[in-house]
Amino acid sequence: MTMRPLGIDPGQCFIGGRWVPCESGSSLDLLNPSDGSTLCAIARGNALDIDKAVIAAQGALVSDWGRLVNFERGRLLAKIGQLVLEQLETLAELEALDVGKPLKQARADVIALARYMEFYAGAADKIHGATIPYLDGYTVYTLREPHGVTGHIIPWNYPMQIIGRSVGAALAMGNACVLKPAEDACLTALAFAQIADDAGLPAGALNVVPGLGAEAGAALTAHPGVHHISFTGSVGVGKLIQSEAGANVVPVTLELGGKSPQLVFEDADVDSALPFLTNAGIQNAGQTCSASSRILVHRSRFDEVVNGMAAHYRALRAGPAMQDLDVGPLVSHRQKEIVEGFLSKGDDLEIAATGQIIAVAPSGGAYVAPTLFADVAADHTLAQEEIFGPVQVVIPFESEEEAVAIANGTPYGLVASVWSQSGARQMRLAKRLRAGQIFLNNYGAGGGVELPFGGSGLSGHGREKGFEALYGFSTLKTVAALHG
Numbered sequence: 001m002t003m004r005p006l007g008i009d010p011g012q013c014f015i016g017g018r019w020v021p022c023e024s025g026s027s028l029d030l031l032n033p034s035d036g037s038t039l040c041a042i043a044r045g046n047a048l049d050i051d052k053a054v055i056a057a058q059g060a061l062v063s064d065w066g067r068l069v070n071f072e073r074g075r076l077l078a079k080i081g082q083l084v085l086e087q088l089e090t091l092a093e094l095e096a097l098d099v100g101k102p103l104k105q106a107r108a109d110v111i112a113l114a115r116y117m118e119f120y121a122g123a124a125d126k127i128h129g130a131t132i133p134y135l136d137g138y139t140v141y142t143l144r145e146p147h148g149v150t151g152h153i154i155p156w157n158y159p160m161q162i163i164g165r166s167v168g169a170a171l172a173m174g175n176a177c178v179l180k181p182a183e184d185a186c187l188t189a190l191a192f193a194q195i196a197d198d199a200g201l202p203a204g205a206l207n208v209v210p211g212l213g214a215e216a217g218a219a220l221t222a223h224p225g226v227h228h229i230s231f232t233g234s235v236g237v238g239k240l241i242q243s244e245a246g247a248n249v250v251p252v253t254l255e256l257g258g259k260s261p262q263l264v265f266e267d268a269d270v271d272s273a274l275p276f277l278t279n280a281g282i283q284n285a286g287q288t289c290s291a292s293s294r295i296l297v298h299r300s301r302f303d304e305v306v307n308g309m310a311a312h313y314r315a316l317r318a319g320p321a322m323q324d325l326d327v328g329p330l331v332s333h334r335q336k337e338i339v340e341g342f343l344s345k346g347d348d349l350e351i352a353a354t355g356q357i358i359a360v361a362p363s364g365g366a367y368v369a370p371t372l373f374a375d376v377a378a379d380h381t382l383a384q385e386e387i388f389g390p391v392q393v394v395i396p397f398e399s400e401e402e403a404v405a406i407a408n409g410t411p412y413g414l415v416a417s418v419w420s421q422s423g424a425r426q427m428r429l430a431k432r433l434r435a436g437q438i439f440l441n442n443y444g445a446g447g448g449v450e451l452p453f454g455g456s457g458l459s460g461h462g463r464e465k466g467f468e469a470l471y472g473f474s475t476l477k478t479v480a481a482l483h484g
């Protein structure tokens with residue numbers, strides 16, 4: 001595939017409706033994680049490019065973009081969604097090459113991006129203020145308004161889905177966006193900017209500045225012209241962003257990952273659970289914020305679950321993204337080293353099963369064999385820390401009380417699921433488990449355009465996806481009129 005698909009120029013920034021070179025004049029190599037080759041050079045944007053992008057966004061707010069009424073913004077988003085679907089294969093191939101995810105998973109991401117556009121297209125004119133009964137002689141009402149310029153700093157694992165949920169909701173509410181994609185994978189962010197432009201999005205409503213986190217990302221966070229930051233990524237950078245944005249008293253939405261558990265009780269339908277238990281851990285090679293990396297199993301079903309998962313693991317094949325196997329490479333050799341570092345901390349553990357890296361996988365690729373550990377203590381490093389690789393641990397429990405304590409016993413709180421036939425237990429645990437999303441007899445890593453998503457503790461705060469995101473990407477003004 002040409003590296004200039006869809007009319008994008010991967011070596012430039014997209015600012016004010018145009019492709020422009022970055023101010024530094026320097027570039028970064030974008031690598032193909034399936035074989036280690038260089039895909040293309042991308043712009044190394046810095047504070048000067050971010051400043052230009054913020055100025056372009058400010059301009060959009062007071063011109064064509066700012067003048068559009070809600071339903072017109074909705075129509076534009078619908079059109080963008082349609083064009084995204086028309087480019088399904090091209091976008092999927094770009095994402096597969098760039099991120100290393102198998103083609104079928106990349107296709108699912110394109111469809112999710114289109115669904116976000118459709119969802120927020122439909123929602124754009126359905127959010128409104130309220131009238132509030134007040135003192136005699138007053139009329140009071142609220143207006144739901146955009147923040148203004150919103151900054152979006154996104155990671156490399158699901159670029160299209162995260163653009164959909166954050167940029168989609170922000171545009172629906174009338175904000176103008178500056179997007180800083182990840183240096184490890186940014187091609188679909190650039191492609192999305194071109195598609196939005198083709199759909200007729202007014203200049204400056206969406207600007208994309210690729211570059212390093214410490215340069216372009218930090219400049220976006222600290223820019224005084226930015227009114228809201230949404231960040232998805234690591235805990236360490238999330239903390240930094242919250243404190244940097246705090247200097248300008250700018251609100252942040254943080255989605256920082258997790259150590260999400262699935263709880264399998266003695267009365268669970270294990271056959272139904274098994275595909276979810278494994279897939280939620282190995283999808284996107286485990287590089288998913290909402291991956292389920294801890295499987296908690298009642299002692300009475302422990303062997304059955306471990307044996308069932310082990311059989312799935314032994315059938316897993318890892319290889320180049322374009323071969324569309326079960327698992328691709330990790331996004332980079334840096335990420336591979338991080339995951340291998342965790343694996344070496346599991347030397348004391350029993351490996352229940354591994355998947356296989358296919359024999360013809362290129363030696364330059366960042367492959368890690370999916371690995372399942374059984375009978376792991378709840379306080380083991382591998383059961384406590386986010387690994388972000390195709391690794392799961394199975395932890396036994398004896399009682400519901402113990403299961404809840406283990407499930408809530410990490411600093412994270414993003415997603416949890418309960419496998420049990422008991423309705424009372426499902427309702428009880430839905431309240432007691434600390435997570436922003438609870439699944440009962442299913443697990444939905446990554447999906448769910450309509451479902452509010454976000455965490456607590458080290459998983460972050462704020463909610464994206466669904467209708468709820470529209471509140472986060474807008475602000476409320478109260479108008480009180482004294483008319484007698």
Ligand code: ADP
Pocket residue numbers: 153154155156180181182183211212213214216217218219221232233234235237238240241
């Ligand atoms: P990972 O470690 O998985 O790559 P990061 O949290 O480092 O995740 O990266 C997520 C996003 O945050 C990327 O777009 C990256 O460039 C950006 N980023 C990294 N460091 C900073 C920073 N200091 N300020 C703002 N953005 C940053």
